[in-house]
Amino acid sequence: MFLSDRDIKKAVSVGSITLRPFSESQLQPVSYDIRLGNQFIANDEHATHAVDPARKIYAKTREIEVKDGAEFVLHPGISVLGTSKEYFGSDKFLIQIGGKSSLARIGLMVHNTAGIINPGHFLHVTFEMTNQSNVPIILRPGMEIAQITFSMISSPPERNYKRVGRFAKDNWNHFVPAKKKKASSKLSSKR
Numbered sequence: 001m002f003l004s005d006r007d008i009k010k011a012v013s014v015g016s017i018t019l020r021p022f023s024e025s026q027l028q029p030v031s032y033d034i035r036l037g038n039q040f041i042a043n044d045e046h047a048t049h050a051v052d053p054a055r056k057i058y059a060k061t062r063e064i065e066v067k068d069g070a071e072f073v074l075h076p077g078i079s080v081l082g083t084s085k086e087y088f089g090s091d092k093f094l095i096q097i098g099g100k101s102s103l104a105r106i107g108l109m110v111h112n113t114a115g116i117i118n119p120g121h122f123l124h125v126t127f128e129m130t131n132q133s134n135v136p137i138i139l140r141p142g143m144e145i146a147q148i149t150f151s152m153i154s155s156p157p158e159r160n161y162k163r164v165g166r167f168a169k170d171n172w173n174h175f176v177p178a179k180k181k182k183a184s185s186k187l188s189s190k191r
Contacts, residue, residue: 002030003093003150011093017150018122019088031147033100037083037124038141040064040072072139074108074131082127085142089122091160093150097125100147107133110146119153120160 003011005027011017019032026033040063047060066072074080088095095117099110112128127146131137139145 001152003152005029008032008150011090011150016092017088017090019086021086026144028147031098031149033144033147034088034097034125035085036127036139036141036143036145037085038066038068039083040066041081043079066141068141070141072141074129074137074139076107076131076134076136079112079128079130082129082139082145084125084127084146087122087124088148089117089120090150091119092153092156094119094153095121096149096151097146098149100144103145106137107131107135108137108145117148119157 008017008027009024012019012022026035041061042064043059044062045059051057051059064072072080072082097111097115097117099108103110109130109132110127112130114126114128117123117125125146125148129139
């Protein structure tokens with residue numbers, strides 16, 4: 001079950017949803033519009049031969065900061081990472097991120113597959129933006145770029161993301177190794 005606008009507003013006011021800054025003008029009937037931040041990470045295609053995730057070989061990248069009022073030009077077929085102006089999260093609700101249809105119609109994809117924010121994850125979300133069009137798209141910090149929805153979960157999770165999540169401390173560090181699982185006490189006692 002998704003939260004309605006009145007339930008989102010109520011959850012923010014009682015603190016079961018963190019959403020900073022919060023503006024009622026960004027509240028939709030069952031979602032909240034989030035804005036594009038000022039940081040981008042782009043691949044350095046001239047310094048990268050290939051990406052091989054199995055061998056932990058990733059693209060060389062460069063971070064770009066764009067001031068408010070300035071523009072970032074996203075060329076056709078190019079993917080970049082960006083961040084949200086809003087900081088948000090909840091211990092109580094599952095949060096899902098989705099694109100805005102007005103931007104999808106011009107060819108902007110804001111996330112490839114990472115659309116779920118687990119309970120316990122508080123962050124400036126990282127966008128995986130791709131220009132699927134055949135013309136450049138101008139992105140501006142502060143523009144409404146995506147929307148988030150909030151869903152009830154059946155019970156509190158046994159494993160909160162604050163404790164088990166790879167990106168719980170730094171969502172902008174993109175190649176954090178997976179956390180190692182602790183051996184169970186039965187395995188430890190047999191050694």
